[in-house]
Amino acid sequence: MSSSGKFGNNLWEKKYLLVLDDVWTESHIYWDDFLHSLRGLNATNGNWCVVTTRKQQTASILATHDPYVLGKLSDDDCWSILTEKANAGGEIPEKLQVMKKEIIKKCGGLPLAASAMGGLLRMKRKEGWKLILMNKLSNLSGDEDRVMEILKLSFDCLPSPAIKKCLAYCSMFPKDTEMKRDMLIELWMAEGFLQVDLKNKTMVNKTMEEIGEYYLEILLQSSLLEEIRKYRRRYYKMHDMVHDVSKSIMSKSTKVINSETGSEDNSNQVHCLVIDSFGEGTINLFECRSNLLHTLFLSEGSLFDDMLMKLKTLHVLNLSGEENQNLPISVGKLIHLRYINFEDSTNENLPESVCKLYNLQTLRLNSFALKTLEFFKVSREKGRRIGEFGSLKNLKGKLEIRNLELVKGKEGAEEAKLSEKANLFRLELKWAYNREGDNYNDEFAR
Template identity: 30%
Template sequence: MVRKMLRDAPANDKPSSNNTNCYSVIGIHGVPGSGKTTVAQYVCDKEKDYYYFNLFMWVHVSQNSSVATIFTEMLEILSGRKTNQFSDIDMLQSELEGKLRDKRFLLVLDDFWDDQNAIQLDLLLSPLKVGAMGSRILVTTRTADAAKALGAQNLVAISDLDEEQFFSMFMHYALEGAKVSDQNLLRSYQSIGRKIAEKLGRSPLAARTVAGQLKLRLDIDFWTSTMNNDMLNNGTAATLWWSYQQLEEHLKQCFTYCSIFPRTYKLQRDELVHLWMAEGFVKTTKETEDMEDMGHYYFNLLLSTSFLQLKVNEFSKEYFTMHDLFHDLAASAAGSDFFRIEEGMVGNIPKDVRHLFILSYDERVFQEEILNLKSLRTLIMSSSSNKSMNIEDFRSMLKILKKLRVALVEVENFPTISPCVGQQKHLRYLGLFGKIPMMTLPRQFTELYHLQKFAVRCTTSVDFHFKNEIANLVNLRYMICRVFNSPDIRRLTLLRTLPVFRVKKTRGYEIQQLEHLDNLRGNLSILGLENVESKEEACQAKLANKVHLSYLVLQWNSDQKSDSEEVIEALRPPFLISSLKIVNYNGSTYPCWFSREKDALKNLQHLELSDCNAPPVIGESFLNLHTLVISNCTWSSLPENLERLTFLEKLVIRSCSNIMHLLLLPQSLKVLTLESWEGSLLPENMEGLECLEELSLRKCNNILSLPTLPMSLKKLEIHECSNSLAETCYTDGHPNWHKIAHIKLTRISGFNLPLPR
């Protein structure tokens, strides 16, 4: 029914006239838990198999959403990257129009609330009018009136799904991604699936949940036993309980653990996996199995069977929630093991509770009740709690609650952790949040032999009152802080995070300390490379073995000389590194792995060179480069053959006083930024850069005249350049004025009025 509505109106490829919208609105409405989002997801999945719509956009509309956040999310979906907000609502609207013009789109507004005072509906719909005829808006909402406010004339109550539509959706999720080549077997699945679907009362949520279990077990016997199970006849809640019973025991533990969080809590994938690991829920059966990988496998199983739901915020960042019915199920299964203290709560905390979440902190409750919970294994305070834990209560927690495995608390500003922290023999995850500029850890901290993760705010520096003892923390996987600068880290072989390692000419800080830290992930900055005394020392760091790293910084101190050419040759990065930054390299040539070996940096997409003596040779290693940043370098020209970089999309040149001419730039370029540049002429092939969308000129005082700019240019920023350039851009009839007339988003510092058109 819904898919038929998507195509009912005649469509052509022309934009709408002033009197006719290019789109129509379809509303799916129903009570919470009825499966509105499931239906919309199914419709989108099926439509993507065809080529009727050119563009798809899915935006979750929360109660706090504004037109600006919705526009921003739509732009990020359409562009595939973060929106660089110049960025008022008019600019967002203009850029959206550019993306949507003459395109037939399908926009899903999921969970649209009927508080129409919160969103200006006319403004929200305005940029959509430039699309091609046949475009559609699909809105899911709790009431028909909310859909009507958006202009919906086609309304679907969730109870209106007919039997065939429901069956089709059910089988889509039950066989999603499965390859069943035996047609007789496929017919058997279809036949049994139809009988299972008939039991589910046309509830989309029940359909997706049961289908998720069937997809995990493409086994006729399991499908048949499911078909014969009478529990599926007893409504959605009973069906969800049946689905829970199909989980293995470790998955049940992980799922019920989620009941500790409030209903509206935004779960983060990595954080939840780390909590499961700390609680001992994640099991590996082989030495070669990685605990994080297993935890993520558990997470994906719960996600694929709808126990967890994927959401995306206004910055296109993933988070996860639990449907209210699943939250009720988790709470029922958890029993008295889990408890939450919420604002205005009355009644006592169960004495046998093992996992406690504090939404509203109260000193009296903590001192009189929580400190008496002798079985407590988890204590988590909400970061939005209106009160922090004081130093006395924190010390009492460490001394009294001896069975804690997880402690995540909001604390007042205190500079040191009490030595009694060493008494927490079972502690695996300690997180301290609050305004803590610096924290000192006592020597007893190294007695937390089971500790897997220690986290403070990223603005907090951690000082250690111990030296060799750091090696006692053999289970440490994550040390999250601004600076982790401890000697003798070589035995922390499970460590995943080491944002900065500073090489010193002091025992315990040698670059060889990195040799066995092959589990490092994400970002690693190695500073103080002038203190590496030989190529042999650099080789012992074995950087090439750190295959999970994605971003590497190699930095020398500009005030000290060293044999940097031999050292950098030995610091070969892992071959799948995607981002590389080199700072203060004083060598006259670059290593073989940098530019002369074809596959040495085959995945490199971002390269930044800062304060380096020599320009690199554009070799085979750079052919997949997307971003190139050159800053404070002394070269007299850009690297030769820059136009060979056929995938380069962004070029930034900053404070390079000797580079006076840009010559030819790659045709693929989309963003060009020049800052503190002393040249006067832009690239020779500027007009031919037909992919260029953004041009930013900052502190470029010698540019007085603009070349002919490509028609593809959508954003122009001129900031702190010559007054003459700014004034002529505003002078009606001046050549500079004509050259920017086609650019919709223009910002020139010192002028607040819009450009004349």
């Protein structure tokens, strides 16, 4: 069923208050059609539709009454938002209160500006506040310019180049995308952004996943990402203006191809391709840049063996969004691949050549990731022996190992190196009911 059909079923013959947030359309036709469909759901009075928008033109088209224009925040409200972000709800030191008026003035009564400024000033000392206020921010008259200036400064003040790369990378996703926490960290890891910073002693012994979580926390504290929780899972989202800032930084190395942007590009610096619309021009650009690409997001069209074989430097291959996508056999020749996302495909066949990708860190296949393995059936065949676990140090979640009667002696049991798998929270060990035919042992239980 289409989304419009589900929408209609939910509201059919019901009284409702519908809120449409951050609408951008400037088309009379779309809006008239939408209103007509609403009127057909319920003929009684008392239904309301509230629309918010940042565009005056949109407001004039959609309004059936005079639009209500929101005023600027009061100084006290602006300061409240800013201090909440800057000091995590604590009290701002009295010696910094003397800068209050100037700080509020820079925000111009805009909630996003106050939030971004608070994130920027978070945990900085008085000298840092003064430097930002006196030397960094110019006096801007336009509301959007004011916010963009603060957001750019927030980006510039991030504590490391790696964190800046992580934030900019998020702009490869369309605006309003709710990015999965684990997926985001896996992509950053595949791109090589999550390296240990020897200058930061607290990060020296951390895994790449833990470094990714630390970076996410910094971006949240800086008000550059927003956390959303759904069904016990955490997602992350960028405000449109943060997306614009990040996209401008990624523009030299990233090319987005869809029906609006087209596929013309003369840059020799493009290392990332995001393809939403596949055509002849796209294929030409794809082939011209094949020896430079590190990252490919493809949500429409299919990859063929001859195309894939040219991507010898590819690190990330994201084929999510295309149900009929096939993974060519030649993928096994892309030895630098660290990440493959194939989870939206209905194709259940995965080429055996994937096993040759010795640098692969993450394989997403129908919500199945390489770092989670729900059960393993021990066998005498090569590739299914207990020793295969030895090098899998980053397994996490729960694990069930079956047919342990086939493991011979203490030495065989130790090959699994289970004591090194600190991220497992549940482990089940199973032997066959009838074990008389084998010289079984119970070394795993010791």
